[in-house]
Amino acid sequence: MKFKENIKVSLIQTHLAWENPKDNITEFSRKLEQLTGVTDLVILPEMFTTGFSMHPEGLASNNQIYRYLKREAKKGAFAIYGSVMFKEKDRYVNRGIFMRPDGTYTLYDKKHRFTLAGEQNVYDCGDKPVIAEYLGWKFNLQICYDLRFPVFARNTQNYDVLLYVANWPIPRINAWDALLKARAIENMCYTIGVNRTGVDGNGMGYNGHSQVYNVLGEELIDHPWENQNMKTVLLQKEHIKNLRNKLKFLEDQDPFTLK
Template sequence: MKISGLNLDISWKNKEENFSKITEQFSDVVADIYLLPEMFATGFCMQPAEIADRNGETLKWMQEFARDKDAAVCGSVSVEDSGKFYNRMYFVKPDGSWEKYDKRHLFSFSGEDKVYTAGKERVVVNYNGFRILLQVCYDLRFPVFSRNKGDYDLALYVANWPEKRVAAWQHLLKARAIENLAGVFGLNRIGKDGNDLVYTESSHAFFADGTELSTKDGNIISAEFNLTELQDFRSHFRFLDDGDRFAIED
């Protein structure tokens, strides 16, 4: 399965401009899943009342994109739902059906927890034979939540992770792949946001042993994941069988 992500220089609070950028930069790219950064339509904005989707406008655009590409598209969006705001990750399939994951770990350092509501459900999507765990940015720092209980093969992380802390992002992505015997694809944004935070190109894809899988062509990062190879690797190194048993409490 091929995944292609866009290292997007997100236009601040400008959905239509970002949709246009994405469509153009992916125009000649063929993949099974197209991956977009955290809050790709607006940037990581702490004024959800100004930018949040209320009528599913970004989801509708994603559905059109998925149908046009005959592939899945995945990324996170600021949305209002039943009077609350969520940093919501959508996984949209070619037929327009979709699943969602609401970011559980809100970035208190920026005040995200004051304006957005944390999700509670861990979400694994089934697509093209792969079981895919959906994760957003700050979730990466909490390994208990992403602990592989034998229920996923690949984890997708989308982020707005600034340059000043990017070393942690890069090291933790590889660690999640190794400790969970899973493929990991981490997509970060690039450029500068409306708060003058700088984002450097730092997207990566790893095999379960920590081997880098990604290839880069301009702002496009791609990786091929082979389920047979992953299953074979797991059959030889059955480390998950020795993991401690525990449950996450709210």
Template sequence: MQTVTELRVALLQTELVWHDAAANRQQLAAQLKPIQADLIVLPEMFSTGFSMQSNDIAEPEGETLAWLIQQAKQLGAAIVGSVATRLASGCVNRCYFVTPQGDVSFYDKKHLFRMAGEQQAYQAGTGRVLVQYRGWRILLQVCYDLRFPVFSRNRNDYDVALYVANWPAARSHAWRTLLQARAIENQAYVLGCNRVGIDGNKVAYRGDSLIVDYLGQPLADLAPEQPGVLTGALDLTALRQYRQQFPAHLDADEFSLLG
């Protein structure tokens, strides 16, 4: 696939309908329709909200995945977001990356949010997943993964770290700070897409979706608690030049990541 040196990205900061995948697919399709981008990011568990009732909401790889494939084809853009997914072995919080050609990659959330009991409702993923898209190397991450910098450490293997989230308003300062820290320490662009509104457990979300450059500077921001589309353009040439001029990665500590 030909390299696109300027990657147009769009993050959809939206409210979600609790436990109603069909309603969410319908409202998201309307919100996606006018977007023109190379990569579109949806929040964590965009079809149901962040729910621990996995027996009720998790679906096999069926309707929502088919919807993602259809939307990616219609929009001519890759789409990423996570879905509560049922496997033969149990349920996972699965982040899908779907290209306009219908290619599907996925990452199962590794760090499960124990403060909500996520580890009791879902199985943890086993490792990192990177995808190649239009010449860009993209690391897939989900929400709570943001708090674990070793797991997202750039080993000269990605250009963009992408976080889909349902990150509560009560901890918004940590969300914004950590997104910028991950960009600085990894010399990479970071995309953080979060939802707004109040979920079925009465948890409030204020969004704070961000597009952050490799210096840790926000390139685009949305007003808190407001639904909308956050857009920006990522410059691969500028990223590569910065890494050459300030090659901090050459002094990074060697390590092995187990499990």
């Protein structure tokens, strides 16, 4: 796999058609086509085919979603990361899929289920953080509620970018803003959060606030960003190297491991 010192990452912040995989897939295909030749990696929201639904029966993705993302990634010559409700044999998971343009992929099943919505009653969970490698960069894959648990994102693997895809509602958007910034600072990494907009089938509203923070917790997108749109930012490996060499905070972490 080739190495790129600088990469472009595109964030798609958009409404989601409630529990309507066909319409969402059609809309994302249109948006992804616009990013051909523009970017190296595209980030989609959590459960991008349905919205954050607790009704996976008949709506959950199967292996066809891998084929769809593989086709789109190859066509656009970029990687794609987003999550879907997924049926795995006789169980359901909230599955993050990091698809590369060569057709290889890395999977992450959401660890922290959102008990306020009863997610733990519907979806099984993953058991560990997952790192996806692409173009010489290491991406820590996370999903929505994971953001509230800093130990799970602890940078002991020398990763470069922390990715969160979400359906994070308006009433708690201040927490989203604050915690994304905190994760960037404490892990000395780029941190990217992609949230949806619009209103879901439960009447819950979303206003985006998708963002990219650098190692110092500085915003790379004008804030707040609340409309449907796509934005592309440049990530620089030298930014990470220089600041980690100068400010060796990661070397002073307390030694412990997750069970």
